[in-house]
Each structure stands twice: as structure tokens, then as C-alpha cells.
Amino acid sequence: MSDTTHLLIPYAASASPGCQQALQGLALPHLDRLLARLSPHPAQSDSGEETTFSAPHERALARALGLPAQDGRIPWAAWHRHQQGQPADGAAWAFVTPCQWQVSTDHVTLRDPEHLALDEAASRALLAIVSPWFAEDGITLHYDQPTRWLARSPLFALLATASLERVLLRDVRAWMPDAREARTLHRLHSEMQMLLYTHAFNDERTARGLPVINSFWVHGTGPLPVPAPTSATAPTVPTTLRGAALNEDWRAWAAAWTALDAGPVADLLRKAEGGTPVLLTLCGERNTLAFHTAPRTLAQRFQSLFRPQRFAELREKL
Incomplete structure (x- = not known):
């Protein structure tokens, strides 16, 4: 073809x-x-x-x-690294997108991260705040672009996650990964919401009229097949x-x-x-x-x- x-x-x-x-x-x-x-x-x-x-x-x-096309397990993050010429080393990678969950009476809606006005400096500052929490659970975060980081962890090897486009502007509860397989992520979601709720990072954003960031979304999980697909x-x-x-x-x-x-x-x-x-x-x-x-x-x-x-x-x- x-x-x-x-x-x-x-x-x-x-x-x-x-x-x-x-x-x-x-x-x-x-x-x-x-x-x-x-x-x-x-x-x-x-x-x-x-x-x-x-x-x-x-x-x-x-x-x-x-690439593997299993539902929720297309390794987009590992493929992104591969395309950048960075070794995947058989590790499991994921994208982590900082975002805002808008909570109402009967919905928890994920707003479009592109509307958060995150620039590189703010994204890196936020990354430095949350990285230690992720590291305690064996997840290493790396900056990639303002609204998307890279994450490496064995946790992502078999974890099925919903793509960001599936959950945008929808109720996140219908798209969360399986609770039994993603207990760590479910706990991290709760911890990040508590951490960021009163953090100075969001106080500054509120003072500037910018939307607060109170959560994250994991997507594009999995390792690349070995050997990696040819170009x-x-x-x-x-x-x-x-x-x-x-x-x-x-x-x-x-x-x-x-x-x-x-x-x-x-x-x-x-x-x-x-x-x-x-x-x-x-x-x-x-x-x-x-x-x-x-x-x-x-x-x-x-x-x-x-x-x-x-x-x-x-x-x-x-």
C-alpha cells in the first residue's frame, strides 16, 4: 500500500x-x-x-x-517518542494532559485543554508541582508540550484508556479506566484535585482571569511492539x-x-x-x-x- x-x-x-x-x-x-x-x-x-x-x-x-489497534491500548505516546528518534526501550508510555474538570450536580465535564491558555512556562511550573506525587507511584513525567506531558511506568503496559477526543466536553465518569486496573490513577486524581484546589499556582491563574487546572487525563498508553513498525x-x-x-x-x-x-x-x-x-x-x-x-x-x-x-x-x- x-x-x-x-x-x-x-x-x-x-x-x-x-x-x-x-x-x-x-x-x-x-x-x-x-x-x-x-x-x-x-x-x-x-x-x-x-x-x-x-x-x-x-x-x-x-x-x-x-501499530496495535486494540481498543484503548494504541501506544500513541511511545510512537510519538519513536518518531522523535528517542528510544522506547520496550517501556510503556502514556500521554498525560493537564486539564480542568468542571463539576456540576450531575456531571464532571472535561473542558478542552486548548482553552486553558497554558504556555510552556506555566506547564513546566505545574509539571514541577505534580511530578513528585506521580514519582511516588513509579510514574516518571517528562515535558512534551504545554497541554501534554509524557509519562513512563509499567502501569501503562496493559492499561486501556480513553482517548482525549472521546472524553472532551463529556462526563469523565463514563470514560475512566477500569478501577481494578487503575487504582493508582484513581487515587492520583483525588490527590491532584486536593493538591491543586488551594495551590498558589491556581490562585495566580484565578487572579489573571484564567481557568484553574484541577486534574489530568491519561491516554495513548502502551509499549511499542518489538521491533517497532517500519516507517x-x-x-x-x-x-x-x-x-x-x-x-x-x-x-x-x-x-x-x-x-x-x-x-x-x-x-x-x-x-x-x-x-x-x-x-x-x-x-x-x-x-x-x-x-x-x-x-x-x-x-x-x-x-x-x-x-x-x-x-x-x-x-x-x-
Whole structure:
């Protein structure tokens, strides 16, 4: 598949009534023409539920890169280190994202960390505050970027965790790792909330009108397989639908789809029409549907002419 141009589209559809309504008036001519040329690729498709820890596009991307695609155990943190040229040493790594849990009467919502206005200096200061607590439980933290740290511990070897995108703006209680397997993390969550509740770090943020940081989220857990996957050509993964879908802004989502159809999808169509092998992967909240360039029988060609496959017929399958 190394010579195949692969376009992987996350958040292509949702079961949300608002999304289904937006889809009714959505015209995607290039996508429909592309689907009419391509054949289903069952080997690259999969099915799941909205409650899986790993979103469909994460599972699809893991498969494309040759990574393990077990639910909640895609080793994104270890892969990130590997891509940076740092040895994984067979160790289990995880991402740790400092965040705010907004507590209400019946919800504990994880706010988008990108809205916390964390810069590198503040993130490193917070890391220095919490690192000793994690170290007592054998978890070593390393700075990676303002809203994401790296963590190393045997605890992450087999622990399934929900990806950050699954839990954003949702009730965290439905996405917590198994209490029996993650007793340490559950306790650390409680300790961090108590530590940060009255800490000067948050007092200063409050004085500046910034959101407080009172918790963290662990994701991307696991070790890389040995040997690590060889370098594969990563698919193109546009993120333009993500923000609107997570915020359920379906008008903005439809506008983003229109732009996507006129841009990357139209480019892929031109390549397919020019004879380049292509792979299109559409990902919703539950399932993945893949389509590729493949020889078709005469009957299939006639069918595509008189009853071409269109996105409107596929959206409910995602």
C-alpha cells in the first residue's frame, strides 16, 4: 500500500440529530464521484460502538501505521517518542494532559485543554508541582508540550484508556479506566484535585482571569511492539471537521465538509481519475468505511453508472 494515496477523514458523520439534519442538505459532489469510482475495502473497515475508548479514526490510523489497534491500548505516546528518534526501550508510555474538570450536580465535564491558555512556562511550573506525587507511584513525567506531558511506568503496559477526543466536553465518569486496573490513577486524581484546589499556582491563574487546572487525563498508553513498525507512509488526516463535531456546531461542520470536498477530496478524485491507486477512509463515531481503487467486474461498472454509491447512503453506517 506504500504507493497508494490514502485520505483518512475523521468525524465524517455522527448519529446526532443535528448532524443528520445537516447532512440532508449537504452536497458533496466530489465525494460522490469518488465513491462511484472506488470499491469497498472490507479489510480496512471496522465497526464498534460510541463507547469504545479509541475512536474509529484512531483505530484506522493505527492500522495504517502498523501499530496495535486494540481498543484503548494504541501506544500513541511511545510512537510519538519513536518518531522523535528517542528510544522506547520496550517501556510503556502514556500521554498525560493537564486539564480542568468542571463539576456540576450531575456531571464532571472535561473542558478542552486548548482553552486553558497554558504556555510552556506555566506547564513546566505545574509539571514541577505534580511530578513528585506521580514519582511516588513509579510514574516518571517528562515535558512534551504545554497541554501534554509524557509519562513512563509499567502501569501503562496493559492499561486501556480513553482517548482525549472521546472524553472532551463529556462526563469523565463514563470514560475512566477500569478501577481494578487503575487504582493508582484513581487515587492520583483525588490527590491532584486536593493538591491543586488551594495551590498558589491556581490562585495566580484565578487572579489573571484564567481557568484553574484541577486534574489530568491519561491516554495513548502502551509499549511499542518489538521491533517497532517500519516507517510507513502516513495517510493524510484532515482535522477540519473535528472542532465543529466535538462542539456539535453542525452548521460549521457542514461548511467544513464543503471545503473538504472542494479541497483534499477533489484532489484524491483527480488522482484516481489519473490512474493513481487511492484509499479513502471515512470515520464516524462508531464505524470506519474504507474504499479503494480495485479492478471491477463489468456488472459492477454498470451498477456504478446507473446506481452509484453516494455518501448520503453511507452516513448512517458510520
